[in-house]
Amino acid sequence: MRLLERLPRxxxxxxxxxxxxxxxxxxxxxPGSQISENELAxxxxxxxxxxxxxxxxxxxVKIVDVQPQKKSSIPLIDYDMVxxxxxxxxxxxxxxxxxxxxxxxxxxxxxxxxxxxxxxLYMDDFYSGRLMTLDDQFHELLFDIAKKSQIFxxxxxxxxxxxxxxxxxxxxxxxxxIVQDHADIVDAIRRKDPKAARxxxxxxxxxxxxxxxxxxxxxxxxxx
Amino acid sequence: MRLLERLPRxxxxxxxxxxxxxxxxxxxxxPGSQISENELAxxxxxxxxxxxxxxxxxxxVKIVDVQPQKKSSIPLIDYDMVxxxxxxxxxxxxxxxxxxxxxxxxxxxxxxxxxxxxxxLYMDDFYSGRLMTLDDQFHELLFDIAKKSQIFxxxxxxxxxxxxxxxxxxxxxxxxxIVQDHADIVDAIRRKDPKAARxxxxxxxxxxxxxxxxxxxxxxxxxx
DNA sequence: ATTATACAACTTGTATACTAGAATTCAATT
DNA sequence: AATTGAATTCTAGTATACAAGTTGTATAAT
Numbered sequence: 001m002r003l004l005e006r007l008p009r010x011x012x013x014x015x016x017x018x019x020x021x022x023x024x025x026x027x028x029x030x031p032g033s034q035i036s037e038n039e040l041a042x043x044x045x046x047x048x049x050x051x052x053x054x055x056x057x058x059x060x061v062k063i064v065d066v067q068p069q070k071k072s073s074i075p076l077i078d079y080d081m082v083x084x085x086x087x088x089x090x091x092x093x094x095x096x097x098x099x100x101x102x103x104x105x106x107x108x109x110x111x112x113x114x115x116x117x118x119x120x121l122y123m124d125d126f127y128s129g130r131l132m133t134l135d136d137q138f139h140e141l142l143f144d145i146a147k148k149s150q151i152f153x154x155x156x157x158x159x160x161x162x163x164x165x166x167x168x169x170x171x172x173x174x175x176x177x178i179v180q181d182h183a184d185i186v187d188a189i190r191r192k193d194p195k196a197a198r199x200x201x202x203x204x205x206x207x208x209x210x211x212x213x214x215x216x217x218x219x220x221x222x223x224x
Numbered sequence: 225m226r227l228l229e230r231l232p233r234x235x236x237x238x239x240x241x242x243x244x245x246x247x248x249x250x251x252x253x254x255p256g257s258q259i260s261e262n263e264l265a266x267x268x269x270x271x272x273x274x275x276x277x278x279x280x281x282x283x284x285v286k287i288v289d290v291q292p293q294k295k296s297s298i299p300l301i302d303y304d305m306v307x308x309x310x311x312x313x314x315x316x317x318x319x320x321x322x323x324x325x326x327x328x329x330x331x332x333x334x335x336x337x338x339x340x341x342x343x344x345l346y347m348d349d350f351y352s353g354r355l356m357t358l359d360d361q362f363h364e365l366l367f368d369i370a371k372k373s374q375i376f377x378x379x380x381x382x383x384x385x386x387x388x389x390x391x392x393x394x395x396x397x398x399x400x401x402i403v404q405d406h407a408d409i410v411d412a413i414r415r416k417d418p419k420a421a422r423x424x425x426x427x428x429x430x431x432x433x434x435x436x437x438x439x440x441x442x443x444x445x446x447x448x
Numbered sequence: 449a450t451t452a453t454a455c456a457a458c459t460t461g462t463a464t465a466c467t468a469g470a471a472t473t474c475a476a477t478t
Numbered sequence: 479a480a481t482t483g484a485a486t487t488c489t490a491g492t493a494t495a496c497a498a499g500t501t502g503t504a505t506a507a508t
Binding site for chain 1: 491492494
Binding site: 290293 | 488489490491
């Protein structure tokens with residue numbers, strides 16, 4: 001497992017959650033692999049308690065499978081689950097971007113502009129993951145502006161199902177398209193055009209459409 | 225705090241979560257009240273560990289406020305939070321009820337009918353909370369039929385914000401209307417009429433926010 | 449050889465002891 | 479009397495010991 005750096009003032013439980021989540025998404029903890037509270041704890045230099053808290057949270061969205069008194073494991077990819085998470089995300093993102101057209105003030109638009117500017121800067125920085133962080137922050141901003149940040153937190157967890165499929169697919173979406181999408185969305189919000197904003201968001205999210213069948217034949221051992 | 229009966233094969237953690245959740249919704253743990261892991265544990269005949277697990281989960285949706293090394297409490301009703309949970313629930317419920325029109329088979333319709341029949345029976349059973357349980361189960365059924373049960377689980381947690389407001393409102397929202405709404409929704413699903421189903425669901429869900437201002441003046445000590 | 453049983457080696461669930469930090473109280477000092 | 483400060487007593491965070499249950503293996507009996 002790939003260890004992350006422990007942030008200042010971060011509790012052991014938070015660190016464990018962040019680390020485990022990251023390793024599930026990047027497939028270091030591969031689908032179907034067995035995990036053990038003891039091993040994870042030892043690897044992260046913690047006791048079982050904070051690790052256990054992290055595993056419980058992840059098991060709530062079925063990204064970790066805890067079988068009491070037996071074992072715990074990382075579930076194989078369940079495409080129904082992937083679809084369910086996508087359904088939820090699409091519905092809420094589109095509704096939120098419509099709300100943003102009413103609710104975004106000048107300061108909010110400035111924050112969005114700043115984010116998109118940075119995205120342009122890091123557009124070619126393929127491996128750094130910096131663009132991915134900015135992408136995530138962009139969507140978080142949209143939820144914040146619409147006063148829906150709590151919902152974003154829930155989406156973030158269930159989206160792990162989708163995120164690890166995206167990792168598997170090595171998501172071939174062109175960075176230029178993503179950044180342009182974001183810029184267009186900000187424009188629509190500035191023009192207070194909810195219909196356009198929703199349409200652009202739909203197009204944007206559709207880019208991540210993944211060929212499930214192809215993945216399933218390429219990595220059959222990861223699927224249920 | 226009102227203690228529930230421990231179910232067979234229910235772990236201590238599950239029991240603690242179920243009990244605390246129930247007591248927040250029925251306001252036995254009133255908004256603004258301070259809570260303590262030790263007290264709750266003693267009251268339920270458990271140790272801190274399973275109680276702590278329950279509190280952590282509830283704090284993830286901000287229905288419990290944990291201040292590290294200081295104290296924990298039940299937050300006052302934050303109407304922005306109530307609105308956020310309502311927003312999420314409305315959006316998903318309406319989308320799901322449309323899906324149900326395509327996906328519900330005869331057996332599903334029978335299950336819905338049975339639930340509504342029971343609701344009619346318990347319509348005047350004001351204090352038992354039985355009607356509220358049936359109401360919850362009705363909506364769970366709609367998500368199950370649309371193969372979106374994981375999403376329902378997430379909604380259920382964030383909806384606690386909304387549910388405790390509903391507890392306050394039960395005195396003013398007519399049970400007869402609620403049950404009639406449900407019956408109408410089942411009818412629309414049977415007719416495979418997604419537009420009608422969505423419209424009916426919107427009407428149904430709208431009934432609960434009419435009394436927001438009245439509740440705030442009736443129980444000002446519970447609001448932030 | 450096969451089946452059954454006992455035991456050993458895991459697992460997660462729970463209880464408890466300990467650590468660290470914040471708030472409060474009460475006494476000492478100014 | 480007001481203020482400072484140390485001690486007490488809360489809190490939550492963590493580590494660890496133990497309980498309960500499952501699985502697999504080895505051994506013994508048939």
